[in-house]
Amino acid sequence: MAGRLRSSFSLLRGLLKADSSIGPGRIASPNNVVALGLRNYATGKDSKEEIIKVPLSLFGVAGNYASALYISASKTNSLDKVEAELTKLLAASKESPVFSQFIKDLSVRADVRVKAVQEIFSEASFSEITKNFLAILAEKGRLRHIEKIAKTFTELTMAHRGEVKVTVTSVIPLPPEEEKELKETLQEILGQGKNVKVEQKIDPSIMGGLVVEFGQKVFDMSIKTRAQQMERFLREPVNFDSF
CATH class of the missing domain: 3.30.429 (Macrophage Migration Inhibitory Factor)
Structure with missing residues (x-):
């Protein structure tokens, strides 16, 4: 999978060059955000869904996003899969200067960032939860925190085990x-x-x-x-x- 990710990062060059051709309608929809739980779970409020307790109390950007991802992954019994995908993402991104620059560059439009991560991680066969999560980070300009978020998520899964x-x-x-x-x-x-x-x-x-x-x-x-x-x-x- 790491090899597929490395090859997928080459898509970024084309996507960034085609910036002006991507319409604003490609940004992740609010429904995806709610489905993942980032808005509801970050505030601890969810009247419609099963309440899942996060094993550690975490704060800050990394803590909030990692906690939301933990709850969503728990509901689909995919904690191990999501953790493995984030680990492979970090390993592969360290070998790609293009991707490293991409996640740090806030001058790239949100719709371009979202399209890039959707295409890259679909090609890498990532789970829907991980792909949606990365799209939300891209939309919110939080991709630059992915390493810290991934490490915090691992702390949660280890505590769970x-x-x-x-x-x-x-x-x-x-x-x-x-x-x-x-x-x-x-x-x-x-x-x-x-x-x-x-x-x-x-x-x-x-x-x-x-x-x-x-x-x-x-x-x-x-x-x-x-x-x-x-x-x-x-x-x-x-x-x-x-x-």
């Missing part, structure tokens, strides 16, 4: 036995019912040790931080009156 993402930064990759031991330790801390997902990052600048992050917690056990703490301690003036 009871998964906790733990980022472990080290100088070299952790050996399998050490990763297993760390995962078991975190599992004890987080308690039963949580599925720990470890993501390893390599950063030689920490000099050694580990930096473990999950949720709002950061455990910095790196040699770099310890050295900085020691340096600050040594620079503090000595109070001889205490001797």
Whole structure:
């Protein structure tokens, strides 16, 4: 699918050149917005449809749009599919400077943006929910937030599955036995019912040790931080009156 997306991005050049030939009637209709739930669910009001609870309280542009998408995808049991499509979109877009520029350029007319995403993601065989969602972002000038929205949406789906993402930064990759031991330790801390997902990052600048992050917690056990703490301690003036 990523290959199809990359090839589809070439459509943008033609669409942008044909800007003046696209009529204003091609913008996504209000019915699509309501069907997706962006207007109703963003305010928490929906008297006609089943109420679905979002597993995390999120705010801001990314939080509002990701929450609306989560509710719509939940109603069609397509959370995993939508998450996979957004992941593939981000991976493919990073390889296309044309698409990257397109989603950031607010000077492109809304109807041109909508037509572009509709054609690109129809060709890539994306689900209707994802295509409608991307069309709404295009219409509202919010495509530039897609990376943050996608990451926030993944946070919601992980919370739904009871998964906790733990980022472990080290100088070299952790050996399998050490990763297993760390995962078991975190599992004890987080308690039963949580599925720990470890993501390893390599950063030689920490000099050694580990930096473990999950949720709002950061455990910095790196040699770099310890050295900085020691340096600050040594620079503090000595109070001889205490001797």
